[in-house]
Amino acid sequence: MKIWIVGARGAIATTLTVGLLAARRGLLPLEALLTETSPFGALDLPSLDDLEIGGCDLRPGTLAESVRATLDGVGSFSAPVIDAVMPALDEMRVTRGVLRGGGPAVEALAGEDREAGAAGTARDAVRRIGDDLRAFAGGTPTVVVNVASTEPPPHPSLAAWDAEALERALDADDPRIPASCLYAYAAITAGHPHVNFTPSGGAALPALAELARAAGVPLAGRDGKTGETLLKTALAPMFPIRALTVEGWYGTNILGNTDGLVLADPDNKASKITSKKGVLEGCLGYAPAGDVRIDYFPPLADHKVAWNFIQFRGWGGHRMRLQFTWEGTDSVLAAPLVLDVARLVMLAHRRGEAGPVGALGLFFKTPEGSDEMNLHRQYDALLRWAAAPVPNGIAAPDV
Template sequence: MNTSDTPHAPEVGAWFIGARGSLATTATLGIHALALGAAAPVGLTTETDAVRVEEFPAIGGIVVGGHDISTTPLDERAAQLAAGGMFPAALVEATRGRLRETEENLRPVPTLTTTQQEEIDLLAADIIDFRDRHDLREVVVIDVSSTEPLPPYHPCFDDDDLLQTALTTPGVRVLPPSSRAALAAIAAGAAYAAFTPSASLTLAVLRERADRAGIAYAGQDGKTGETLLRTVLAPMFAARGFRVQSWAGTNLLGGGDGATLADPEAVRSKLVSKNRGLHALVGDDVVAPLHIDNVPDLGDVKTAWDHVNATGFLGSRVTLQTTWSAYDSALAAPLVIDLVRSLSLATRAGHAGVVPALGCFFKDPWGSDVHGFGDQTAQFVAWVHETAAAVAAARVAAP
């Protein structure tokens, strides 16, 4: 296990977009708690027996930085989350010193810029400065910011020359924040993951830039709760020959996510990513109504109800009902740490482009049409061991 109170030299940077949000704060506290030996690596895929390899960066060697529009200090944000039951208050006290040290690595999102290219350059400069100050081997940028409305189509989304003209023209605003952050990661030469359903690298012209830059990247939209359960159960119905007729779902959540997804434009991309995998597994003709409702008093706890109606042998009815309730950021935080370690491993192996084998972490995986969780996990396990072996062989061969 790569978690202990043994000091590790800074090795890899985790740069969070939305660094003071619930998810990033939980992940940051988790990294520090694991490094101090104050918590066990429960929920970390990269610390399971099937996946653990020495070539993953030590958790104690991960340095955290990031961008955010919020100014609430990390230790205060962590205390707020602990008060809501996300994790014990004792962990905040155990990591408070490290959280305050991390605060020195957080930067505001630039606002007083005349062009979007100027903002992207400033964002990239912050990432490069972070890497250089800590003498890091690589930086992994993870977008864990709030879901944003999808941008209206613009011709520059398909043409790099048109995009560059738009980015350098004063007053023109064509790219949403998630895409600007992704371009900053590309410009900084950092690996990148989109943990949200926002536009990010889904725009064709940006994906081409990422490929040309040769960074490792993965996405999209973290698979933590209801969708995770669906991609476990749906293959069962298909394997047993049942015909699923409807799969209805309702999500109840409060906190920042609930408020954000109360916006019908912001929730649109979330609904699409949540249902795409289900349709891929049980068919496009399945009726799949899905609702996301803001219930403020739930705070950071998310509850999901699903009702599945299927036809079995001789036309008999098969019905399944599920309830999933958890602190969503506590489900997502270990996956974010897994992605930092996995994309670091990919970078060390010289991987350039999308990493399809990381699909088990996402609702709408880039570069892969595999959605069944069992198949995705098998792909990830195989990829980890193959990639780790390549890194180990290169290390032995190095003079």
């Protein structure tokens, strides 16, 4: 299997690539991969031994150049580990990505390559992505994974389009179609499973799900569940199980990486906040008072601190409180998840599944193809899916 990464020079992509190369050389353990644990390890999953990684970013170049800039000083890998994989990274070329609909925060990342990334029509961009993808895949089964910067929410009218309307909009070079949807379209029409690890539109448009079903392509998304939201969806189900009423749940996050910089733009942040906010009502059955905040705090680099304050009611209406602080390293948490989802969505492809695979909702803040938000039930659904494949050509069952 191969993985073609959109946002290949970013923190998640480089953390994933360095970790994988280091593990292959026996320098690090392959740890925190769900697909290496029971019962998933017994499934016929694509091997990681010969997994190849490629991709695109707004600035082309080699992965080695990005690793120095992204991982230095974070502490995820020691300098000798990074040095040991540098020759392999030097050979991994990143092609030029497509700049469209990301807003000023993403345009700033492209720097002097901005015009080249934005050149041409939507159809030109799809052709360019398709050519790069074909050259990389070379006939080997390939998953396209989007770990690019978060775009502002797509224009609401895109949700009303069917596949024909989307094709017409592409012909008309409609500026409302963001890059994430063009990548998803290019993957689907070339027959590659698509994973959207970001809150951006990606393959979430009904028109793209329709095209994926018709093309026999499975989809997984969206917005990886790696930190605060992971903990929320594990913890929130406890309250209804004890008949405790959550009156309010307030959460605030600070992070200092490039993702945090992009999310400092209110338009880009809106996508992430919407994704984070959806989970509590799904777990509790009602929406408690409260808010979710995200703030850019450069000294933390790739580390994230999330503080949550929960006020709940018990016997006789008595009020109690719970607080937690999560301190994680964003890309270290995300990298193995990307590999897990890529392997599982490729398994879904082999099984003949098409469209959003709801059973993979465990991995996402906004699960596509499933309404389930409760982490424990999502895990059960994944176990059932692993044990009982759905018939050829039919989208995942109701989970």
